[in-house]
Amino acid sequence: MEGTSVGNSSVARATRDGASHHPYQQNLSLESSIKGRITILQNHSSPFLLEIQRGDYWAEIRTALEQAPSQGEYNRLLQFENRDLRIRELKQSCFLFCSNLLSENPALTEKASSNPQEALIDFFDEKRDELDTHLEWSPSERDGKELLFLEHVEQDLRERGPDSLYIKRILGI
Numbered sequence: 001m002e003g004t005s006v007g008n009s010s011v012a013r014a015t016r017d018g019a020s021h022h023p024y025q026q027n028l029s030l031e032s033s034i035k036g037r038i039t040i041l042q043n044h045s046s047p048f049l050l051e052i053q054r055g056d057y058w059a060e061i062r063t064a065l066e067q068a069p070s071q072g073e074y075n076r077l078l079q080f081e082n083r084d085l086r087i088r089e090l091k092q093s094c095f096l097f098c099s100n101l102l103s104e105n106p107a108l109t110e111k112a113s114s115n116p117q118e119a120l121i122d123f124f125d126e127k128r129d130e131l132d133t134h135l136e137w138s139p140s141e142r143d144g145k146e147l148l149f150l151e152h153v154e155q156d157l158r159e160r161g162p163d164s165l166y167i168k169r170i171l172g173i
């Protein structure tokens with residue numbers, strides 16, 4: 001399974017007086033996977049990287065991981081970043097499916113009530129806003145529900161193409 005191997009690198013943290021915090025084991029496999037997946041999204045000029053400058057996204061993640069005070073916090077941060085990136089990847093996949101559908105079916109674009117790219121981003125933002133109203137769910141539970149939703153949208157776009165209920169909802173048709 002992706003990201004399950006743990007590297008042999010122990011990273012010790014030091015306080016201002018030089019005393020080390022508990023060292024933690026880096027998950028080099030998952031870190032490398034995340035870094036590579038970010039590069040792929042950057043190479044596709046993904047609109048889901050929120051205009052983050054090339055290289056800054058991974059640098060911010062790396063800094064946060066390096067500052068983790070414990071193994072538990074390091075693991076929590078790494079899993080959060082993995083989920084967040086998976087959400088971005090699924091959005092990008094849906095974006096590509098929609099772009100292909102629109103180029104193969106220009107009538108869909110003509111019927112659209114607004115800019116298709118903006119409509120797709122708004123559609124995803126509205127879903128996340130809806131999930132965020134459920135304060136009884138932890139952030140990881142909300143992320144999990146968003147992942148399931150995005151997987152369902154991706155599957156519907158792939159299987160139903162221009163007849164997808166989601167493409168029609170996104171385009172306001």
